[in-house]
Amino acid sequence: MSVQERKERERAVRERLIVATARELAEQQGWDAVTTRRLAERIEYSQPVLYSHFRGKREIIGAVALQGATEMAAAVRAATAAVDGPRERVAALARAYLDFAARNPAVYDAIFQLDGGLAYAQEDTPEPLKDAFAALLECLGEVAGDGVAPGLFTETFWACLHGLATLTRAGRLPPEYIEPRVELLVDRLAVV
């Protein structure tokens, strides 16, 4: 029995190695550079090994996305936990979100831009994704204002942050003035 357990353990280690390597490579050189050949070479196994862990490249992206979503939820909670006052808490959330996107562009893409084969906004949505939304909801639900559903407010606010994050990173928006844009969003959207 112990032999089988050891093998499973080793397989799990290797699977984590694949995900970590894919993420690293994506952050270093972009997702285009994450080819199955290069990835296989970096983990020092042949290509087919990747397919014994994942159905294909898409699922690898999905695995990175789930890992990233967990981290993002933690980052948002950490940034908002110690802040007093709903207005400042929302501002802290917005900064933490945009900061995460700027510091982990490839991971952010995996979560929100690329096709990782994940279900979104459904009941079979993976837990990390639901939890990331929940982390936003916990903070943003407080400032939805009367007559506005917290979920709807959270979705809308989130969409605004997402727009800022993606347009900034894609060079569609000048990268300075991030802070005043955040201020504008928070001041106008959040009802304190």
Next chain:
Amino acid sequence: MSVQERKERERAVRERLIVATARELAEQQGWDAVTTRRLAERIEYSQPVLYSHFRGKREIIGAVALQGATEMAAAVRAATAAVDGPRERVAALARAYLDFAARNPAVYDAIFQLDGGLAYAQEDTPEPLKDAFAALLECLGEVAGDGVAPGLFTETFWACLHGLATLTRAGRLPPEYIEPRVELLVDRLAVV
């Protein structure tokens, strides 16, 4: 002289055919399906002909993006021109924007998601892109409110719309409730 002119005319026609075909194919089957081989086949020329018009696939995407930006600017202006009152004008703009994105997903991607090799938010930005932003600015600048620069306000509002458009289309947001989200955005962000 006339012969040369005719040839130039024919070249221009063919170039438009390439762009139109690429766009059509992208809207029908997604940008992934727009390969140089398929595109060449559809225009009934061989692949190298594409490269006598464009440096590569990226530039073809860029050409579709420019065409789309022009149309989008026109759509926004048309939707807002006949509307009275700044608040309703902004709401009309938002709906027109999201409607354009929903009706022309591939074109929207070409403009805002994909790499078409275009410069954004710089002085050498192509005119159609500048004009599309100007179309937004004309309407949104009115409702920036005191102490907020019209440009900054427009960028931020636009980012919100972009976030809604992309998240909705990527299945990250449930597609119903588009209207209440727009109402929320307009009511809170626009100062009338």
Next chain:
DNA sequence: CTCTAATGTCTAGCGGTGCTAGGGTCGAAT
């Protein structure tokens, strides 16, 4: 301890991609 069977991995290859070199054809100008 040996042999068999199964597990795991690798090599090699398929059909596809974006892109390009080089040869050939056809029309225009002399």
Next chain:
DNA sequence: ATTCGACCCTAGCACCGCTAGACATTAGAG
């Protein structure tokens, strides 16, 4: 009529995601 140059196509490169089948290596039975 002939030359010459512009134009386009065939064929091929290196790479992609993915997989079939050969090959070790190891586990477990006798």
